[in-house]
Amino acid sequence: MNAPHVGSSVRRNEDERLLTGQALFVDDVHLDGMLHVAFLRSDYAHARIKSIDLSTARSRDDVIGVYAARDLGDYWRPGPLLVPPPPIERLEFHQATQVPLAKDKVRHVGEPIAMVVARSRYEAEDALALIQVDMEPLDAVVDLEAALSEESPRLHEQLESNLAAHVIQEKGDYSAVVDKAARVIKRRFHFDRGASAPMENRGVVADWNAKSGELTVWDTTQAPIPIRNGLARLLDLPEAQVRVIAPFIGGGFGPKIMMFYPEEVLIPWLAMKHGRPMKWIEDRQESFFATTQERGQIHDAEIALTEGGIILGVRDVFWHDTGAYDPYGLTVPINSQCTLLGPYQVPNYYSEFRVVFTSKPIVTPVRGAGRQHGVFVMERLLDIAARELDIDRVEIRRRNLLAPDDFPHDHEIIYQDSAPLVYDSGNYEAALDKAVEKMEYKKFLEEEQGRLRAEGRHVGIGIVSYIEGTGIGPYEGARVTVEPSGTVCVATGVGTQGQGHFTSFAQIVADQLGVTPDRVHVVTGDTSKFNWGTGTFASRGTVVAGSACHEAAVAVRAKVIAHAAKALRADPGDIELVDGWVRVRTRPESCISLGDLAVRANPLRGAVTPGTEPGLEATAYFGPERGTTASGVHAMLVEVDPDTAMLKILRFLVVHDCGKVINPMIVDGQIVGGVAHGIGNSFYEQLHFDKAGQLLNASFMDYLLPTATDVPTVEVDHVETPSPHNPLGTKGVGEAGAIPVGALFAQAIEDALGEGAPEILEMPLSPNRLFELLSEAGYYNSPSQQE
Amino acid sequence: MKPAPFAYHRPGTVEEALQLLADHAGEAKPLAGGQSLIPTMNFRLSQPKVLIDLGKLDDLRGIEAGRSGLHIGAMTTHTDVEKSPVVADLAPLLAETMPFIAHSQIRNRGTIGGSLAHADPAAELPAVMLVLRAQFGLLSNRGHRRVAATDFYTGLFTTALEPHELLATIEIPRPQKRTGYAFAEIARRHGDYALVGVAGAVTLDRKGRCDAVRLALLSVGDGPVTAAGASRLMAGKEPTEGLIREAAEVVATRDIDPPSDIHASVAYRRQLARVLVARVIGQAVRRAGGGAA
Amino acid sequence: MQMSSEFVFAGSREKVWEMLHDPAILAKALPGTKRLEMVGEDDYAGEMQVSVGPVTAASFAVTVKLTNKVPPESFTMVVDGRGNAGYTAGEAHVKLTEQGPEATLMEYSADLDIGGRVAAVGQRLIDSVGKSLAKQGLESINRELTGPVAGQAGGRAGSGLAAFRGKTAITVVGVIIILAALFFFL
């Protein structure tokens, strides 16, 4: 038997195409006669559309078509509610989903108003300038709390207020324990917006073949099958006549999910209307308005503890900014609500949130999807509690961690997947111990920090814990086929955006069929190759689709053994699959290649035995009972230069538990990439909106993605507690790196500044903001600054 | 993000370029390296009717050491300036500053003349030219003239250049004796526009006192900003740590009137100026051979 | 964008009030106005074509209403300018105080929303632009006031459009010049 490929750092199958410029991305699709589309977008955050004059633009020779909402006829309708709210008692939810083109009103800057079809993108953009839109500006809705006041302008006239949802979840009775607490700590926390900012912007190409009645759409989506199904419904076509292809995608990070973005719905419509291939590629400036964003929340939180630092309960009331529409339901705030509990024993919990419509771009999950906020609030409360109770930061965490025998652990509230929040497995203290030891936490605090301070250097250490619900249902499927060449083909319905699915799925299948992963050809994201599935989100690709691949491969393996036993006249129990050969264990010279066996399994004469299927092929579906609970600890050493308010990260460590690791190289890559995103969200990236709802930094010049000189080398280590919920024992990892970084920055910076440091209750920070906090804390008035 | 249509000319000689510029005065933009102009055009915030590409004007490219100092053609790329041993020898401050300008891919296309004529208040080179007391050679189809860097910058993105004129050469006098130079800036990320930057030169007399202190800052005003108050304060005095701190305070509180934006408030810019000016003067004094600082 | 400043004119308050209401003078001081018409009492509409630095051919439709007029002391302008590169909208308050027979203090404060592409990519320079142009505009007016043209200042009765135009020009030009300033180096 070959050494298993699962668990080893197999080089990626997809890399060669990507490295040589041969991988197909959506903007690489060129079709004969293709036309190009550009969108006219609102400059105003909130305004009534009084009139739209398309005549000048239409009169240009190089313009093929110009459309506003009224030209769409019946096709104009609000988008679907993508994720209905979970069944939580007393839940209040008001649906308002985005429309293809604004008709009467615009509700955020960048909302599309009209579109131009031309022979080139250049000409289409020329014509945009000729469209006259008469708008009556309305006051913008920006501040979350003010948005819910009586006086606030209303975004959606059909609703009574800007309230999109109101949810309360409770466990135990917080109000009963708060009086008994030795210490209650209350703070207000702010988290502001960031962009997902994949390097590839969105794009859609659509091709309508009137003769065959087939529509083909290339789309930068994380979820091609739901898009196919939705487009078929919208365009009144059989699902079988619509093919959606998500080819190579240049990063997703959440917003490329099945959004039914206006452009996603309109480009296929235009292709059918004009009978010509149509292309729209989002440019970077558009992406800052037209692609969904995340992270605006305000929390009023409190924690009740004993003198010994044991958590009695937590109360959190928060506001969540959903932007102008709420197509993604409550996923993000429920993630915040559920993730706040972290790896801790929290016997009493009161959590209430309000989701608020604002005149800003739409909010849907972005890498972490609300979990950041929960972790930030809980970890900050524990840091403050540690300080006030004079308990070491690590120690207060240790005293509250769930123990390895506490699993499954039921938190008695409902998670985003509508299932109860039950942790499946974990070993939190082991991860914390590992981080403490590797960072030499005690030695740093007792020896190093003082010595550095004496040299005038402000260096601090941070160490935080988190959990992450991953790998949720409902299901994914996969089909595994052995071809006559011996190549194994795997098809699944998920899309892939750089997570290495071409390789990790290949490893899973290779181990079952006794081939090397490079002999396994994986196809993802093409609805003509696999018909069922949901998509890549919530750190679920490898967990759910990977498990489906595993199940299908197991079924094919059984077929291989059955056929081989017959062909080789051996006992099925003696058959082994090695190096692409199927042979009898006791007499290896008696063998047949996998490819030849595939030929035999598909006979051209004779008869296939009734009750069996031709070929070495199987399809399997996997639907986990509930999600898996990944967890981890992040630690860092940071140096602060208070004179300039600039930071330097000296060391960064992640100890992570994603259960069974399929490919360590890929898993570590996911974690490190997530950390970089988290560093961005903590100190570089912030979407600044003014009171009129204008985004003030809609370019890569002012929206600062961290570069190679900003992200340190990240050390990664693992704790492995396999999940009982899937055959591979794996848990998701795509978002983990990004989640606790804000909390880590806050703690480490405070530690670096030492006595008199400002309390950091907000993310993201920046040098400018840190300077303000230091100024407010009186740092620049202190004698040490005056000398 | 595609540029609007424009007419394009690529003259083969300087004379041709000047004639085109005169013919299209007001509606033509000279295209040097294009690393500021083209992104502006891609955003359609700039829509010149005519572009005059200076890319083939080899006469405007090159670095020469003359008797009076360094001559640099306006179309010389940042990379060529950065890598030039002659520049390192005759204008160490310029050589030291070059790596701070954006990134290598930009420096490979961007030109020294383009940057100086663009007059962005966050650009490093105008401030450096003030400290180096550079002279700019301007050409038009009516003749040529020389303008001192100090007279060249007249306001926000505004220079002494007339619409029909081209910046052709930059002349930098040879370094003075007992003079030390230094440059420092703080940017959000490597290669970004600086939040504040400082270029400085300190000339000491034989007794180690300040003969002349020249400081110019970027990103704190409409263009490069000269710190005259600090220079006056230090003139004739021994550059002690205390005096340097005092000079930095004068710059931060009196010599500059910085703007605020989403990356840095007025107060933060003053603080950065305070820190950087002290660092730059200190280093310049050390390089000039001074001991005290 | 919030702007506030003060400026001392070399002239009496009445004369400054007249100046600020004289379109002929202000047009000279603030180029770029292609058209400006009175469409009602204290209500104006027009078009500006501005070309500043590397920014060329930005065209804006502008309207302004004058309110709260207390001659020769104060007035408010409600400004709305729209073009392909963005918009500006908001209010500006102007107050004149006598400081001597030939010295008038003008205090102004403006609270203007700037939207569209200019707001999205021009933040780095908006503050500088506001400061720089307000100063330039007011200095031009002052030059007119102290120069030979000042004597001819007739001033149409009730016309506040010049003042508005000055103001708007300051604002709109400000908005536009930032376009000049996109990043990097030529």
Added chain:
Amino acid sequence: MLLSDFLRHELDLTGTHVGCEHGVCGACTVLLDGEAVRSCLMFAVQADAAEVTTVEGLSSKSEALAASNGDADGGPRLHVLQEAFREKHGLQCGFCTPGFLMTLIPFLRDNPSPSETEIREAVSGNLCRCTGYQNIVRAVQLAAERMGSEPGPLS
């Protein structure tokens, strides 16, 4: 027309990617007469008479110089740098990768044994959202090491 659009849509050399069109992300980096430039900040006409090298030209052009890792089944041989990216997992979604490669080719030519700091500064004008950069740095280190023991690439 921008050089990036000309390469991609007129010549169908779609390996050069477009990420921001304002000169920040570096995805569109190509070699112009051997030096790295942003193809979104140039008009195609400006490249008249110049030599432009895109990522498509990397593996074939340097075939003779590539490390001995060509696939047995005759697949394209990768440039040493490309192979190092693959071995060190220096790419995830791969969208930014051509820009990194084209930035690094002249960098390694001029700096055959760079320090980690030099490598990080060299690619600081290229954005990557997936990798956190550290495997890119490791790939460059590996490539530099291998190239040191072989004739230089694309020199």
